Amino acid sequence: xxxxxxxxxxxxxxxxxxxxxxxxxxxxxxxxxxxxxxxxxxxxxxxxxxxxxxxxxxxxxxxxxxxxxxxxxxxxxxxxxxxxxxxxxxxxxxxxxxxxxxxxxxxxxxxxxxxxxxxxxxxxxxxxxxx
Numbered sequence: 001x002x003x004x005x006x007x008x009x010x011x012x013x014x015x016x017x018x019x020x021x022x023x024x025x026x027x028x029x030x031x032x033x034x035x036x037x038x039x040x041x042x043x044x045x046x047x048x049x050x051x052x053x054x055x056x057x058x059x060x061x062x063x064x065x066x067x068x069x070x071x072x073x074x075x076x077x078x079x080x081x082x083x084x085x086x087x088x089x090x091x092x093x094x095x096x097x098x099x100x101x102x103x104x105x106x107x108x109x110x111x112x113x114x115x116x117x118x119x120x121x122x123x124x125x126x127x128x129x130x131x
Contacts, residue, residue: 056100095123108120
């Protein structure tokens with residue numbers, strides 16, 4: 001088989017591997033950062049009894065910079081992993097202020113338009129029962 005004939009097969013294989021890696025668990029917001037309270041993302045169950053306190057969220061929207069709109073291309077948009085960890089730390093502090101032991105169902109959303117970009121990070125602050 002020639003290299004040209006192998007290219008679609010290789011592309012299909014790589015696409016299948018990437019999709020299967022992301023489909024089950026999604027892409028995590030953070031790596032292994034330790035926070036003062038437990039942070040569980042959208043697909044992680046909490047195995048302990050708890051009482052719901054409140055939904056906590058943070059968000060921001062900013063105008064795009066000249067670098068982000070250069071040549072009418074969507075360059076340099078979104079938050080990197082380090083920024084997401086800082087945002088998660090801000091969410092944790094907000095949950096701690098209301099007495100939470102954990103935040104569950106944490107979701108991160110990023111959005112962009114022609115002139116603006118923004119993010120929203122939210123989760124359910126909970127307190128463990130029986131402790």
